[in-house]
Amino acid sequence: MLSVRDLGVAFGMVQPLSGVSFSVNKGETLGIVGESGSGKSLTAMSVMGLLPLSGGRITGGSVEFDGQDLTKLPERAYRKLRGGRIGLITQNPMTSLDPLQKIGPQVDDVAKLHLGLDGAEARARTEDILGTLRIPEPSLICERYPHQMSGGMKQRIVIAMALAADPDVLIADEPTTALDVTVQAQIIRLLDDLVKERDLALVLITHDMSVVAQTCDKIVVMYAGRAVEHGPVEEIFDRPRHPYTQALIACIPRGLDDATRLTGIEGTVPTVLNYPKGCPFHPRCPRAEAICATDPPEFSVAGDSAAACHFAEVANAQPA
Amino acid sequence: MPNLLEVRDLSKRFTSAGSAFRKARSMHAVNGVSFDLAKGRVIGVVGESGCGKSTLARLILRLIEPSGGAVHFDGDDLLAKSPAQMRRLRARMQMVFQDPYSAIDPRYTLARAVAEPFEVQGVTPEKPMTDEVAGLLEMVGLNPGLATSYPHQISGGQKQRVGIARALALRPSLLVLDEPTASLDVSVQAQIIGLLEDLRSDLGLTYLFISHDLSLVKYFCDEILVMYLGRVVEALPDTAAPARHPYTRTLMESTFEPDPKKRRLIAPLEGEVPSPFDLPPGCAFVDRCPNASALCRSETPALSTETGHAVACHHPI
Known part of the structure; x- marks a missing residue:
């Protein structure tokens, strides 16, 4: 239904997003997950054609919806689509409601x-x-x-x-982040039911791996403006191949079932002004070698999932 | 282990100012909360927004004045203390705040921010101040070279480390942690939680940990108090104890696991959280509870203790 290929976005000289690809079909939920500044909301803005509002532009790639490339769509036609066949749910309901x-x-x-x-x-x-x-x-x-x-x-x-306009695709940008957990659970259930009943394609953007695990069919993990790993949700959680995905999963407390100590990830999330060269994760990566600091890794495909890591093959051989 | 903190029937009532158009209204932000915190233990207080958990934290340190009840810290009756005595006692009971951005003065260097507690308390550290500050920064995993930096030059996680260093400056025995990781990314949250675990065992600290995140509380704490609209509705003696209050169960079922093989079946929850200004008589959870009976609408259930696992419910699970 919606297919994004190798999307890149720039604001002036700054390139906050590059090489983002994903696709979502009817009746399917895709999760885009990442920490703050990973570019997940920007991805949503690009798909909605809202970049010009904030002075950004698409520098490469395509956003294909129902057979047409949205990056080449004139603003008038976009207006028909936006809020019509593609709906948006924002994090803070008050940004969408007139008080x-x-x-x-x-x-x-x-x-x-x-x-x-x-x-x-x-x-x-x-x-x-x-x-x-x-x-x-x-x-x-x-x-x-x-x-x-x-x-x-x-x-x-x-x-x-x-x-209200009977959309085909719904983009939900952190729809439950501002809500209490019991309310969050209700909204997630509601979205799940809508996907099934209306055969919607849902793109769920979140920082919360537990929400992704609960509700998504496929996920894209983003870090520093890049997609670093994508695939079916079970595969990514069972056998994460990118060291960032592995570390992100190890950061989540699992309550009682698992008493292993939370590890955290050394260092901090880079901001758009200091995105590292090569693999964006290499300064924080336990497995990084010289090549990681110079060459951006290509996606290494295994089954239905793919990880952008020079050592994804090695990671796959070792149980995480 | 002796109790470091004993809280008895602690309450806070806030009253809104009335006007020609509106009657003054009052609400119980915290209502009859009692618990003991033994030395070296970690108690987690969990609940949704507006349940009174942050107010409880502030009442315990007397940052706001309770309307009733008692707080004993290491044998001292805190509510009987004068402001000057209270200030001296606070050297031994410190707080780490949710928002590290507003907890540190933006015009202070990190060295000055960390040294401020000594200044406020009029304490001269054993070592020269620069060494003391360097030691504290190292203790929380920061490079002492950052001492001359300003808050805007460091990340949120680093700021929270500074917040912890400040709280530790005067060697307290109790730390009240009010959602210390709520504004941080998960990878940084895990770092801070790891740091707090290390500090607890190295320094023999006792924590009161306030959070809305049940999985985090289960991971980090020894005992859990579940709050709903100002009251403790359940006191879990350990993190493996099954929920007995329907609200605790709802909370547990609403907390997702980071594992697609353990998806939750989310039961629809009827009703809304009532306004704290206008609580229904009886149990505050009655409108959302699947087990509610006529009794629940007329009588507020008391926190009954059975084998150390207290629950405030007429029909516990």
């Missing part, structure tokens, strides 16, 4: 704009969608303002807005 407008009209507008419905039709659709998102008494909620609602409820409204 001065009631909920009903805000959701109605999406269906009016993208589906050409009139006021009454749009409202009926809005109430219908709110109902499917298990929001009690949709007609009452339509008359409320955002400040009268809890964070979890606001995020449901944002999801309703994203669904």
Whole structure:
């Protein structure tokens, strides 16, 4: 449904994103996971065609959606797509909601704009969608303002807005990061159900490996503006081949099942101004050798997954 | 081990100012919390936003004044102390804050930030100050060469290390850690947690660890207090204890494992968290609880202790 190939992004002379590839099909959830500054939100912005707003431009690669390359799409055509066939859910619901407008009209507008419905039709659709998102008494909620609602409820409204135009692809950028765990679990379940019921293609962007493990079919692990490993979620968690993925998994407390000590990763996440040459992870990598500091690694494919590491073959031979 | 900290029926009521248009309202941010923390142990306080866990941390150090209850630290009744006595005692009980960005004065060099506790307490360190600062920076895994740097020149993880060095400066016995890793990336979080584990065994520290992250609390702590809307609803004597309160179970089931083979079946949760200004009578979890009965709507369940595993529920699991 959506296929990104070798995407690169620049802001002036700075290249915060390069060589990002992934694809997602209907009824499938793809997780893009990485720490702060890894370029995951920028990837979402690129796919949504929102880069020019912040002064960025796509320097290479393609974003293919339903047979057309979005990087070559004129802005007018993009507007039809954005919020229409491709929906976006942001981390903070208040960046998507107008604090001065009631909920009903805000959701109605999406269906009016993208589906050409009139006021009454749009409202009926809005109430219908709110109902499917298990929001009690949709007609009452339509008359409320955002400040009268809890964070979890606001995020449901944002999801309703994203669904109002019946999208094929949903991009969710940290949709549960601002929420409490019990609310997060509810939103994740909701997204899971939507993918199945509506045959949606969901791109879930998150820093949380546990959320990825819970809900995704495939994942892309990003580090310092690059995809470093991608593949089916079971394979990546069972046999991570990139040292960064291995370290990231070792950083997560597993409660009782595993009493092994958390290791952490030496050093800090690089910022876009000091991305290392060669492999971006080499200054923090326990396995790094001279070649890692000079040559960016190619993807080494094994089965359905691939890791961008000079020593991915070796990593595969040793159980992680 | 003797108790380093004894908290009894600690409460804090906040009242909002009334006006011509609105009646004054009050809420119990912390309501009748009691627990003992033995020397060398780590107790985790876990709960969602607004449950009162950070207020509890501040009440214990008397950074805000409790409305009722008692806190004993190493035998001293803290609420009976004068501000001057309290200040001296705080040398032995320190806090590490969630946001290392706002915990350090941006105009101070790291050396000055780490030396500030000595200044405040009027204590002269045994070694010359520069050596003392270098020693503290090394203790938290920072290069002593950073002493002349400013906070904006270092990363978030390094700042949190400075926050810990400051807290350790006066050799405290108790550290209250208020979400010390919540603003950090996971790879850095793991570093800081490892550092705190090392410091605990090297210096014989006792921790009160506040967090919203149940997996982290399970990993790091010996005992767990689960808070919901100001009250402790369950006190797990060890991290392997099964949940007995329906809220604790909900919390556990909402916490995902980093393993695709252990996916959770997420049961839909009815109801919203009630407003703390307008709590229902009886149990605060009643509207979201699958086991709720008429009794739960009329009577607030007390924290009953059975074999050291206390639960505040009329129908425990």
